[in-house]
Amino acid sequence: MKLNCVIIDDEPLSQDVLEDFVKACPELKLVAICNDALEAGAVLKRESVDLLFLDINMPRLSGIGFIKSLKEPPLVILVTAYPEYAIEGFEIEALDYLLKPVAFSRFRTAVNRAVERFLAKEEKEVKHVMVRANKKNYRINFNEIIYLEAQGDYVRFVTEERALMVHGTLKEFLEQLPSNQFERIHKSYVISLGKVVYLEGNQVKLGEYKLPVSLSYKDVLNEKLKL
Structure with missing residues (x-):
């Protein structure tokens, strides 16, 4: 620490x-x-x-x-x-x-x-977020989240164990996540900074996933990854 x-x-x-x-x-x-x-x-x-x-x-x-x-x-x-x-x-x-x-x-x-x-x-401090999906309430620890993806009126939570579709907006859930651990990289994506493998061009690699990075968010992401 x-x-x-x-x-x-x-x-x-x-x-x-x-x-x-x-x-x-x-x-x-x-x-x-x-x-x-x-x-x-x-x-x-x-x-x-x-x-x-x-x-x-x-x-x-x-x-x-x-x-x-x-x-x-x-x-x-x-x-x-x-x-x-x-x-x-x-x-x-x-x-x-x-x-x-x-x-x-x-x-x-x-x-x-x-x-x-x-x-x-x-x-x-709270180290998790509670979400409702499939008529169940799930506790998702911050350190398990890989990324969030906006899909219409829902947000897809992708974690190390599962993917859950949760009703709500990306903005709403981003406000519940610690700003030093998560960052928005696109109008449709929020990522866990701790899961980043590398940033190349306009893409970021998180484990097995590659996600697009919008130009308007790239400078902030570069700064955060220096921490």
């Missing part, structure tokens, strides 16, 4: 220190280093991020203001030179509050808290 993390800090020296610390922790994967909150906002729109190492006092938009602007913010560890901001850290439910200069031992403690919180959150 690795937590995708982003460093948001406008000080190059602090960025370097945090980057070295992140690389020393096998549980962490550095997705990006951002100079301000606005740059970080763009990263969050295209990447799946689990944890932020966030400076508070930054130009244009403070770290606190940035977190408050997010509908579903990732886990947050505040990193700042100003101890007076500690109370504001509680307001956004920050996991920890690190004062610069940060010692690695203190950083390591904060990372342990993040890992524990993430695992606890995962245990509570």
Whole structure:
């Protein structure tokens, strides 16, 4: 397990220190280093991020203001030179509050808290979808799904064991699936990113299946497959 993390800090020296610390922790994967909150906002729109190492006092938009602007913010560890901001850290439910200069031992403690919180959150999260087909209710685990195909007023769920025709729309079912695991590739197809074998031209290979990829979805799919 690795937590995708982003460093948001406008000080190059602090960025370097945090980057070295992140690389020393096998549980962490550095997705990006951002100079301000606005740059970080763009990263969050295209990447799946689990944890932020966030400076508070930054130009244009403070770290606190940035977190408050997010509908579903990732886990947050505040990193700042100003101890007076500690109370504001509680307001956004920050996991920890690190004062610069940060010692690695203190950083390591904060990372342990993040890992524990993430695992606890995962245990509570729904990992399946319930569908009705053939007058029966089926539980389909997310990790069993290969792809979904729209067919008129129905959606065909193709899993490792079976294929089920379920009444509904692709959009409705896509909203029930985790965005970091599934992606729309065509007006008629949603795929499991974890099942992708390769992408070639305008086709994607998933196990024994080859599906078309629309040009309008190809860039997003390429970005997701880099994770």
